[in-house]
Amino acid sequence: MTPIDYSVRRETLSRTERQVGAPRASRCGVVSSPHMHPRAPRYQIGKTIFLYLYQSPQVNFYATTTYACLVTTAERVNTIAMSSVLIVGCGVMGLSSAIALAERGHKVVAMDSFPVPSPWSAACDFNKIIRTEYTDKLYTELSVAALDEWRHSPVYNHTFKECGRILITPENHEGRREFERLSIANLQAIGGGKYIEYYKGGEQLGGKFKVLSHNSVKDSTEIKWNPESGLAHAANALRSAHARAEQLGVTFVFGDAGRVVATYTENGTVYVISADGSKRTADQVLLSAGAATGYLVDLGQQQSATGLFITHIKLTPQEYEKYKDIPVVFDGEMLDTFSLQIQLPTSSRLHCRVSEPQTTLMIHLESTIRNRFLATKMIIPTTPFLWMDMTRQDGSYPNTFQI
Numbered sequence: 001m002t003p004i005d006y007s008v009r010r011e012t013l014s015r016t017e018r019q020v021g022a023p024r025a026s027r028c029g030v031v032s033s034p035h036m037h038p039r040a041p042r043y044q045i046g047k048t049i050f051l052y053l054y055q056s057p058q059v060n061f062y063a064t065t066t067y068a069c070l071v072t073t074a075e076r077v078n079t080i081a082m083s084s085v086l087i088v089g090c091g092v093m094g095l096s097s098a099i100a101l102a103e104r105g106h107k108v109v110a111m112d113s114f115p116v117p118s119p120w121s122a123a124c125d126f127n128k129i130i131r132t133e134y135t136d137k138l139y140t141e142l143s144v145a146a147l148d149e150w151r152h153s154p155v156y157n158h159t160f161k162e163c164g165r166i167l168i169t170p171e172n173h174e175g176r177r178e179f180e181r182l183s184i185a186n187l188q189a190i191g192g193g194k195y196i197e198y199y200k201g202g203e204q205l206g207g208k209f210k211v212l213s214h215n216s217v218k219d220s221t222e223i224k225w226n227p228e229s230g231l232a233h234a235a236n237a238l239r240s241a242h243a244r245a246e247q248l249g250v251t252f253v254f255g256d257a258g259r260v261v262a263t264y265t266e267n268g269t270v271y272v273i274s275a276d277g278s279k280r281t282a283d284q285v286l287l288s289a290g291a292a293t294g295y296l297v298d299l300g301q302q303q304s305a306t307g308l309f310i311t312h313i314k315l316t317p318q319e320y321e322k323y324k325d326i327p328v329v330f331d332g333e334m335l336d337t338f339s340l341q342i343q344l345p346t347s348s349r350l351h352c353r354v355s356e357p358q359t360t361l362m363i364h365l366e367s368t369i370r371n372r373f374l375a376t377k378m379i380i381p382t383t384p385f386l387w388m389d390m391t392r393q394d395g396s397y398p399n400t401f402q403i
Contacts, residue, residue: 110250134183136186
C-alpha cells in the first residue's frame with residue numbers, strides 16, 4: 001500500500017522527529033489524548049486530526065492517537081484515493097475518522113471489543129472539559145472549531161453544557177502563568193478570547209460568583225473567567241457519533257470478532273486477526289486503539305504510561321442545588337493541577353489494573369484531599385468520597401482498584 005498524504009501543514013522532518021512522545025491527559029474535546037512530540041506532523045481527515053505514529057516497509061498501516069475532538073476544520077484536504085478502510089477502535093478517533101471517511105463515500109468497517117461506548121474507553125465518561133486555550137496553535141484552531149460544533153451540531157449539541165471556566169493562578173506559579181499567557185495569545189491571534197474577563201484575588205472572584213464568595217484565594221492571585229468553555233457528556237457524544245456513522249453506512253463489528261489481537265503483513269497487504277480467529281483487511285488499515293496500540297504494533301519508546309487521581313464527592317441535595325451551575329474551576333492554589341466540576345453521581349468511574357499496586361493512591365490521602373477542600377472554603381464536603389477499594393482496610397494493596 002502507498003502512504004496517503006493527509007497533510008495540511010506538514011513540515012520536513014527527519015525520521016526521528018516523527019516520533020511521538022509519552023501519553024498525557026488532555027481536556028480538549030471529549031477524550032484524553034496522547035502527548036505528541038512538539039514537532040510531530042499532524043494530518044487531517046475532514047473532521048479528525050491525528051498524528052503519524054507508525055509506518056515501516058514491513059507494516060504499512062496507520063496508528064492514530066485520540067487527538068481528535070469530533071470537530072470540523074475550515075481547511076480542506078485532498079481527495080483520498082482509496083475505496084475501503086478498516087478502523088480498529090471505536091473511540092473518539094475511530095468514530096470521527098469513520099464519519100469523515102464515510103461522508104466522502106468510502107466503504108468503512110470499524111471494529112471494537114465492545115459496543116459504543118466501550119466501558120474501557122477513556123471517553124466512556126461524563127465530565128470532559130471543553131476549552132479553547134492551548135499553547136499549540138493548531139490545537140487552538142481545532143478547539144475553536146470544536147466549540148462551534150459542540151454548540152450547533154445536532155449530533156453533539158445536546159451533550160454539551162457551556163458553563164464557562166475559571167482559572168485561578170497563584171502568583172508564584174510562573175510556569176502556569178506563562179502557559180495561560182501563551183494560550184490566550186494563541187486564541188486571540190485567531191480572533192477568539194473576546195469575552196475573557198480578568199480579576200485579582202478572592203474578593204473579586206466572590207463578587208463575580210456569589211457561590212464562591214467564601215473562598216480563601218489570596219489577594220495577589222490572578223483569576224481569569226472564560227465563558228466560552230464547558231463540559232461535554234463524553235459517553236453520550238460517542239453514542240451520537242456512532243449513530244451518525246451508522247446513518248452513513250459504516251459497518252460495525254463488536255465482541256470477539258471486533259477484538260483485534262494481532263496484525264501482520266503478507267505480500268504487501270495488512271491483515272488484522274480477531275479474538276474469534278477471523279481475519280480482515282482493507283485498502284487502508286487505521287489503528288485507533290488508544291493505549292492498547294502498543295499491543296498491536298511495536299511503538300518502541302514512543303509510548304509510556306502516566307497517571308492521575310480523581311476524587312468524587314457525594315453532595316447532599318442542598319449542596320447540589322447550590323453548586324449545580326458552578327463553572328469548571330481550575331485552581332492552582334488548591335492543588336498543582338486541579339479542576340473542580342459538578343458531575344452526575346457515579347458517572348466517571350475509572351477502572352484500573354496496576355502492575356505495581358504499591359504505587360496507587362494511599363488511603364491516608366483522603367484526609368489530605370479533604371483538607372484541601374476545607375482550605376479553599378469553596379466546597380466543604382460533609383459526606384463521604386465516592387472512591388472504593390483504593391487500599392484495603394488492613395493496609396494491603398489490591399491489584400485492582402476503582403475510583
